[in-house]
Amino acid sequence: MRRFNLENTKNIQGLKAAMFLLFMMLFHGTQVMAQVKAAVDSTSILIGQEIRYKMQVETDSTNLVVFPEGQTFQPLEVIDTYNTDTLRNGRKSILTKEYALTQFDSGSYTIPRQKILIADQVFFTDSINVEVRNVVVDTTKQKMYEIKPLVDVEAPFVINWKKWLLWIGIALLLGGIIIFFVFRQKKKKENKEKDLPPYERAMLALKRIDESHLLEQDSHKEYYSQLSDTARKYIDEEIYDHAMESTTDELIAKLDQEIKSGSLNLDKATINELKHVLQTADLVKFAKSRPDILNAKNDRKIIESVIVKTKDAIPEPTEEELLADEEFRKNLAERRRTKKVIIGSIAAIALVIITLVVFIIIKGYDVVKDSILGHPTKELAEREWISSAYGSPPVTISTPEVLIRNVYQMTEEQKQILKGSESFVYGKISDNFYIAVTTMSSIAQKDVDLSKAVESNVGYLESQGGKNITVKDEEYETLGGAKGIKVFGNFQIKNAVTQEEQKNEYVILNFVERGGFQQITVVYDVEDRYAKDVAERIINSVELRNEEE
Template sequence: MRRSVFHIKHTLLQSIFWLLLCSLLWIPAQHASAQVRSSIDSTAIKIGEEIQYTIEVVTDTTDLVVFPEGQTFLPLEVIESYKIDTTYEQAKYRLIKKYGLTQFDSGSYTIPPQRVVINEQIAATDSLRVEVRDVAVDTTLQKMFDIKPAMDVADPPYDFLKMLYWLLPLLLLLAVLGYVLFRRKQKREAEEKQLPPYEEAIVALKALDHSDLLKQNRSKEYYSQLTEIVKRYLDREVDDAALESTSDELIARLQLHKDAGHFDFDTETIQHLDDVLKRADLVKFAKMQQATEQAETDRKTIESIITETHEVIPEPSEEELLRNEAYAEAARKAARSRKRKRLIGIVIMVALVTITVNGVTQGWGTMWENLFGSEMSELANGRWIKSEYGNPTVIIETPDVLIRKEIPIPEEVKEVVLSSQYFEFGSKDTFYVSVNTNTYNSKMMQDEDMDLDVALEGGLKGIEALGGINIVTKTEEFSTDKGISGLKAYGEFELSDNKNKKIEYEMLLFKQNNGLQIITIIYEKDLTYAEEMKERIIRSVELEILEGAS
């Protein structure tokens, strides 16, 4: 690329400035305790290719060395400053500092001397010459193919594995919920079938009569069931603390009920119950074996106590019945409220476990997008559109239709550029796609071959116009699935208004005799679905072949 007169003058003045500065600050290596050398790994590179510039300093271990920082290598640009490599040899330090340099204009450039500060003295390196060459592209071997007809794209197959990730924990928790509800139903039905206290006690005593506990000399089990029957009856009819009370506590509470006039207990009945309970305690805790006749007598005594107690319990008044009904209704409402709360708690637990399982297996970001959706997931999984854009035509598949953007052709190039069309979609800081097609006057271009590296420079200027800074570029040859060759450039950059966000890009450039096609994809680094969408777009690229193109 030809440089302007202003650029040549600027470079000449800059070289004179560096020569004057070096003549004033130069410290010859033979007169200093430190040795400073510089070198480059190649004296000729292609446009955009990286060249490594190395500064090597051998100095005392006590010296303080400061290497150049920033863009001090102009007209070459610093794309990376590597860490200092330090080695120790013969009581001295060898410090090696490398810089990655590049240039996007072809030509011959001089890397100016670099200043290295050693303690309070400045040493300067030698200037070095670098040739930046164009990339020669031979399109005579490029194969051209007819454009494929439009075709419908089938919807992607249903992802059963993704459904399974959500379904399995949900089914597991539903099974647990079903089991809990089934057990609650069984318990409720058992409570509904429960007999009144008196009938329940009589049935239990008859069941005890039909047992073989006395015949097997199992007095402890017999008396345990006998005392539980009478305590359960008293717990339901007389005192709701009877089951948890000891024998002495139960007798004392019954005596209190009698003294308070709650129940008209016979003193003899309370005494008989006390005698049976004491004998039962001796059998249960002192392991005393009770005679069968005495056990049968105690069983009859317990039945008499239950019957006499049942007879002295007064019938509830109408007011008490109403109070009990109100209490029962309140209890039913409380039970329904507890049931609703438990059900809500189980539903929340099912949701949390399902979300946790999917978050661990798929990743929290993917899980969140699957659950609530996102703009990128809708674009990636939605219906894509395959369409033609520009002249010469680019056929490409994208998440949405590219919108034409009018870009006027400057007056000074209208004789060369016959047409220029630009289509775009998306946002530069998330996902952006553009297609740019141009046709040129073949008569004006007959003596000059179109250079894709020059076109690439124009594309990078376009990224700069979008706010891109610190652009890192790598290039390689590219071929479509149909064998059409071109140039691929890719890398990353930062946004001038948000330097914390890394942006990646990929650019495809194709040239014909009098046509140029550029496809640009820009997306946020590590953004979910972005890489997948970019690859799908690249694979879909097809081109129109102009007549006479070789």
């Protein structure tokens, strides 16, 4: 019996030993073996100088290593982050990550220990002390010199191109307008004459020949050219539509043919008179003949007589001819209207282009483009602003749009000291422009710790998708004397509309006034050229007041 118990005892002890070994194997199997080091290239710098902070991790090559990101080195600022350098040594990897840090205030600072995630296990680096020194300037060793007298310098010849281009543009614009109206009046006059019947146009042409005094100016060639053209144009429109390009003999032959066919009731003497004048005109134009003034004036009378007799000799048009002529006139009028519309459109487009060029020179391309196509933030700046009080304790603020009430979820810490939260917003934090006013009343006999409220600002931006957040804070006082803390900086976020990364500036005003907590947040796109002015106007309008006021 004792032997049996002894054997059982040995078996149990062996089982315990095996279980212990198995536990140790499992325990060691879950541990991550890694070495973490951190160092800086200098522990003492001048204000604004760069410190190189280097982290080095040695671990198994299969382990995932996540280095810290963002502003985790405060109170020092991260000004640059370098790519991770990896060196493989068998089954192990040595990963090196460097950061560029700086500080713009002198003093002694501690770089906090940094968290590194290696295969789901957290490792921490050691904290490092650094000193930031002022730049010493020894003014006693700086040589002093007498103040030099003023020296007259000839002003350089500078051409103000914008001013010159402006005046040139205005001159071109005015010149274009004048030319357009002169050309338009001339066209109107010409079109009015074209609408006259052929006979009246011929008589008007003869009258102008008389008023031109070409014979007195010894311009016989021009005189006979106009005289011949007047007769030919009338015949071209009323009898023979090739009269302008026909020779004198061809034209006379055609008229004889029309007389023989009975289409033209004109006597032979009139035809001979016309032939004589046209032949004289040919001699003047091509043989440099110079008839005397009396004969020239007599030839003018002959042409007028021929036109009058020809008008009387033309038979009255039939009804079909009248209808065809009316249709032709309608088509002609339609073509003229179309031509007017085209010319007017071209002139209007040219005028618009010239005007745009002038305004672009004066105001700049972006301003003109935004004025024509519109810009959401520019429209906010130019519309009538609204001053309203929001929340309790109330915050008075001027905004381009009325803020809409929104649900605000308080944290557990805030619930312990605050109650009655109210939030009013315009837009989204991922839009080009965002405004928010949040007010909370404090629970009786409990003071609000403003520093805790400020700490939550960064967490709020991160919760909304912000990253690479820079944080600065300073004391702030409104024009009415309310004091608080201004938190400001920038961050990156994906735009809700374009789905592209954009850099935003933010300003958050935090106040503990009137028995409560008030927070005003303004966020805007850095690339928006109008947003900064709008944001400053909003921030400058913030005032706190009693509910009794």
